[in-house]
Amino acid sequence: MNKRIEEVLNKQIELEASSSHHYLGMASWAENAGYNGVASFLYAHSDEERQHMLRLVKFVNERGGKAIIPSLKSDVISFESLQEVFEQLLSHEVAVTNSINEVVFICLEEKDYTTHTFMQWYVSEQLEEEALARTILDKLKLIGNDKGGMYLFDRDLENFQADSIANEQA
Ligand code: OFO
Secondary structure, three states, X not given: OOHHHHHHHHXXXXXXXXXXXXXXXXHHHHHHOOOHHHHHHHHHHHHHHHHHHHHHHHHHHHOOOOOOOOOOOOOOOOOOOHHHHHHHHHHHHHHHHHHHHHHHHHHHHOOOHHHHHHXXXXXXXXXXXXXXXXXXXXXXXXXXXXHHHHHHHHHHHHHHHHHHHHHHHO
């Protein structure tokens, strides 16, 4: 495997692992704060990010490169509000999108069209993830400090999770 491609894919592996780890911390915070629906949404999101990492690990190894499994620091994560959680989630996703665009750019520079095709799945995935994070943030802005609204929001996220799992299995 082209060394430059191997390097950027390993950086992407690290970023996907850090997404998974970060969302796991958010999920645990939400669970302790009593937002069980948000917690189950974030636990599932953390699992998804792990799958994104694994997909890259397997691709690198299958193509003759060496995937590097990163070690991750565990910071104590605390938030003022759900809005802060999802603002951080969105800005993290934007950073991931930028990183994926960089990988795609380097694939073209190196004329590695196989990896370029492989990365298209990540390009579409990021579109969806950013859109979802923005929709959630819009909802939270509408709810403001309304406790009843927050209760329904938490329940909606739990249902959203159940619906998306059902759709994936259909
Ligand atoms: Fe891996 O899609 Fe978000 O970060």
